[in-house]
Amino acid sequence: MPSPKLAPLELTAEERRVLRGWVRRRKTAQVLAIRSRIILACAQGGTVTAVAEELGVSRDMVSKWRRRFLEHRLEGLVDEPRPGRPRTVGDDQVEQVVVKTLESAPPKGDTHWSTRSMAKATGMSQTTVSRIWRAFGLKPHQVETWKLSADPQFIDKVRDIVGLYLDPPERALVLCVDEKSQMQAIDRTAPILPVLPTTPARMSHDYVRHGTTSLFAALELSSGAVIAEHHRRHRHQEFLKFLKTIDKAVPADLDLHLVCDNYATHKTEAVHKWLLRHPRFHLHFTPTSASWLNLVERWFAELTSRKLRRSAHRSVAALEKDVRAWIKEWNADPKPFVWTKTADEILDSLAAYCRRINDSGH
Template sequence: MGDNRLVPLELTKDEVEILRGWATRRSTAQGLALRAKIVLECGAGRSNTAVAARVGVSRTTVTKWRARFLGRRLEGLCDDPRPGVPRSITDAKVEEVVVRTLEEVPEGCTHWSKRDLAKVVGISPTSVHRIWRAFGLQPHRVEEFKISPDPLLIDKIRDVVGLYLAPPAKAAVFCVDEKPQIQALERTAPVLPMLPGTPERRSFDYVRHGTVDLFAALNTATGRVIAAWSARHAAEDFRDFLDMIDHQVEPGLAVHVVCDNLSAHKAPPVHQWLLAHPRFTLHFTPTYSSWINQVERWFAELERRCLQRGSFCSLDALKTALEGWIDVWNDTAHPFKWTKTADQIIDRICRYCTRISGPAH
């Protein structure tokens, strides 16, 4: 069918979400991910020729998968059954593998290995691995996460995300937090350099030369960081850091500060300082939701690119290294791009809570 006679391709909200997952999830087969990208581009109203150019395939390929999706929706993007040896693993056996993985653990262990589960269900470890991959199951992985019990969770998410996506006029927005107890660790042996085929190596033991607390304020518009050192992170130290921000921000601008719920941020010295500086407004993240504070993303860069592989013979050497890295960052600063709206974040939290609220949990 020519480009000028295309059948409109309309996608439902659920279909868009599933297709985006297929297109971005690393565990998805490359062919399925490519088809999902093609359909998403077609759903944006583009012609077959335009989609082919954007995705990097022929127009014939785009036409084929557009027609398959129109005829059979999401099912049409999956590979058709091919002739070959009959299946040796029944649907019942696949269901058993999935149910045992999700609802049981082996005796004396915290999670299944593919070999342990293969012995129980009577199939090969390779087959267990294929079933896990097909259903997106990864028993060996675990992530740290805690659902916020904050009664003002929705209001705070809307408040903070609103500052990121639609900052107020004539105002500066800063994400502020402390990285406490950064250790000055010196390896007990020299770091061995990287060689072809051999990564850099360092000793597992170390000598600690003290710790320092780092206060950081990330300007969400420019990406530049204001930093200060402290031997602790008490209310007076936070107040002094706010004073430092005040002196570095252009007069006449309102200042919005995103911070967490640490008691030091709400102590009387801070309240008194805020009363004396009315252009400052504090915005608190929900409890157990530091992921919404953009400065945490900057701390991750600091850890990965400066601290993780460093060896510091003294506290002064640690401070010098940190100051040098922060100067380099500010010379080429760029803001982090926030893309999720408050409604998208809240919807995702609700869907996750719904999924884990079944009888098995």
């Protein structure tokens, strides 16, 4: 029998524009691009067989998408939602888990809910509870620490230090100064095993201590370069020696603005007298319990993650030599840490956080 006569396929100017766009777009899914080519070829008068041969697809495929286009136009070329398993957990059950997690005390005197205890309390599976928690970003098993500064001059000190970061004085260097004390020379009881395909590097759990050292560091705000030296003790005498090191390292025609914390060694009478004799030094103290304002802490984090955490040293001297070599490499291509938040943004953020924790009833 002869094939039934096909219904004519005609395109509007807008449909032709959209189809050509789907064909040309690099990010279009390939299945949608080939369907668009089929419709464009059919619209030029090509038969099912001719279009199938031209595009290298089956006749059934051409017939299917030609028919779908005639029935639903452009929307017919997009895959329809596939049937799947019907939803078994309703909105009320989801709300029950979320509210219980946030507002109800855990059972049996536990400090927090687990998937097992929540599943038992709600009659759901652990998998369902876990999916709901992930969807709402709930992590009852995790806890973070926080501390707000009680410094009566907190606002003034924040404005002072952030002002230095965002608008440094002319003909001056801003140095973020602190000590990384109690750096331990640690040696593992067995050699560290290197990383392998599918296997991370491995080190023994136990270790041997070989003494400690303190690293005094001054991070230059503008360049990211670091002035540093080791001392075996952590007293005002060592801090004075480090101030003298800074004095020698920086050209005499530049003022020095040092951002420091409130450690007692920074405020002794001996330090105060030395600063009076060296008026180009200006100390700016961070608020108490606000070490995050001192950018050298960010550099200490780099030192820890990139050098100290996975190193092994059999003596303090070996540790100090290794750290000095790492600092030399850092200073060969330093990277400054750019402060972006204004003092007002910081204070507004802290105020919002205080309101939130007060509203929570804690």
